[in-house]
Amino acid sequence: MSVALAATVRTLPRGDGLAYEPKFDGHRLVIVRTAEDVVLQARSGRIVTAAFPDLAAAARRLPAETVLDGEVVIWHAGRTDFALVQRRAAAASAARAAVLAQSLPASYAAFDVLELAGLDVRGRTYERRRALLVDLLLPLGPPLQPVPMTTDPELAATWYETLPASGIEGLVVKRLDQTYPAGRRGWQKLRHTEVRDAAVVGYTGTARRPLALVLVLPVGDETPLVSSPLTAALRAEVAAAVAERAGPSRAAEGATVTAIGLGEVPYRPLDPPLTAEVRHPSTARHPPPEVLRLRTEP
Incomplete structure (x- = not known):
């Protein structure tokens, strides 16, 4: 599954038809709910299902033939901790992964739906995909959650200034009328650090x-x-x-x-x-x- 990418920008994009999401500091993860089970795929294409048994269990509540794009994060002391995500991803055995899932539970910040109940929705606009994502995940609740989103650039600017204390890296900016840009830098990202x-x-x-x-x-x-x-x-x-x-x-x-x-x-x-x-x-x-x-x- 080829994922969408983002090009770096130096200032906050503004204009009509833009959506803004917080950029979480975690590992990119595609959740594939097949007819039989769940597959968790890293951005590289590597299968990491065994390292995150808690997310795999939660993803089994999704409809069969559903694919989500998002970020796996771990919250610690009120903020996301990238080092703890790395620790989870490096689990050397199923037993070790199960222990870490109890002590360092993962959350999934979903920012897109690519397939829903067997229907490929990548060709639909981001605005429509976002509505489908929210309708899908809100009834399920944590640890699978849609990322926050706003179309208000002033609120986005406030997020950019205040959310780093929670471990948020910056913002991702998308066009509301945009189809899913698989394998391309079709989104924009504004980071606090280089x-x-x-x-x-x-x-x-x-x-x-x-x-x-x-x-x-x-x-x-x-x-x-x-x-x-x-x-x-x-x-x-x-x-x-x-x-x-x-x-x-x-x-x-x-x-x-x-x-x-x-x-x-x-x-x-x-x-x-x-x-x-x-x-x-x-x-x-x-x-x-x-x-x-x-x-x-x-």
Whole structure:
């Protein structure tokens, strides 16, 4: 299932016929309710049903042959927590996934319906799809919920300024008369922070326990930067990925990089590099880049 994408904008789009939704900080997830069961698909196409048994159970209440597009999020202390979503997604077994589902229950912020009871609705306008989505999910209740939406740009601007305290990244803007732009950047997104892909040219720590990544951002003078410390889930993911890419260690030959607050630290190069999605302010080098996820899949 090819999902719709969004192009980044620097200012809030305004005009007639626009709809605004909060942009949740989670993992993109397509829910496919087949005639027999439920399939949960990540943006990459990877099947992640086993990692989210709570969402799969909730999705079994949907009509057969229904497909939803949205974001899986986890609320903690009044805000969404992306690191906890990563922890859920990295569950190594069905037993571990079941335990995490109890301690870190997931919610699904649905922002589109692609198929409803066997009817492909991607060719209908967003306005009509939105009405179908609300009618479908409101009677079911949590953890499957439609994202908030407004056509009032002033309310959207208020959301943009006030919702970051709840972990909301920004806004997604869609045209009311727009069909579902599968595989295209047909939507627009306005973020509070700069999220971009960076080249992972190395890592600090050991191959079994990477501590941080050495990154080259796609802007600036291409000086390598050291990321903030990796989460436990990311450490495991990076360890698995670098096992196939680690080149000859040059740590003993003096390969070093400047880390904020630490000075010069040794690192192990990667050849070829990996790609990671990182959050990093565009105006300064403080704080260090935060690694959100590896892009190990096409």
